[in-house]
Amino acid sequence: MNEKKEINKIRRIIEQNKVGMMATNLGKTPYNVFPMGTQQVDQKGNLWFFSNMMSNHFEDIQKDSTVQITYSNENKQEYLSIVGDAKPIMNTEKVNELWTPMLNAWFNGKSDPNLVLLNVIIEQAKHWDLETNQMVVIYNNSKTKIALEDSKNIVLQGIK
Numbered sequence: 001m002n003e004k005k006e007i008n009k010i011r012r013i014i015e016q017n018k019v020g021m022m023a024t025n026l027g028k029t030p031y032n033v034f035p036m037g038t039q040q041v042d043q044k045g046n047l048w049f050f051s052n053m054m055s056n057h058f059e060d061i062q063k064d065s066t067v068q069i070t071y072s073n074e075n076k077q078e079y080l081s082i083v084g085d086a087k088p089i090m091n092t093e094k095v096n097e098l099w100t101p102m103l104n105a106w107f108n109g110k111s112d113p114n115l116v117l118l119n120v121i122i123e124q125a126k127h128w129d130l131e132t133n134q135m136v137v138i139y140n141n142s143k144t145k146i147a148l149e150d151s152k153n154i155v156l157q158g159i160k
Contacts, residue, residue: 024060
């Protein structure tokens with residue numbers, strides 16, 4: 001598979017299963033797991049989420065940015081596991097692009113002082129293969145961790 005096809009397959013699965021279970025604090029058990037609504041899989045294959053800077057998972061990501069996100073669709077027997085590097089981002093344009101009124105249930109509008117975007121750069125994605133009955137790697141970013149290229153993004157480090 002080439003990278004574009006791999007990213008399109010990831011995007012298709014996530015678009016049909018918007019809520020994934022994100023695990024943080026992966027180096028220590030029990031790790032923290034919670035549902036997260038995926039806002040976008042961008043053209044580079046990066047995942048975008050809204051988060052709260054006062055949450056436990058935000059605190060975990062500040063200490064260790066490696067996350068695992070799982071998606072499942074039992075009816076279609078589609079299962080996806082993603083390991084990636086989560087970066088908290090402040091970007092007003094991206095917030096405006098991704099914001100939906102449903103998010104008001106968790107935030108006090110787009111200007112909520114605790115609102116932050118999480119940008120997850122996929123390092124590896126595995127998909128359940130029905131033919132072989134096993135998880136198979138469908139995407140592997142063998143490059144070293146990529147610095148965010150968009151200068152409009154402000155990466156938050158050590159904020160709490």
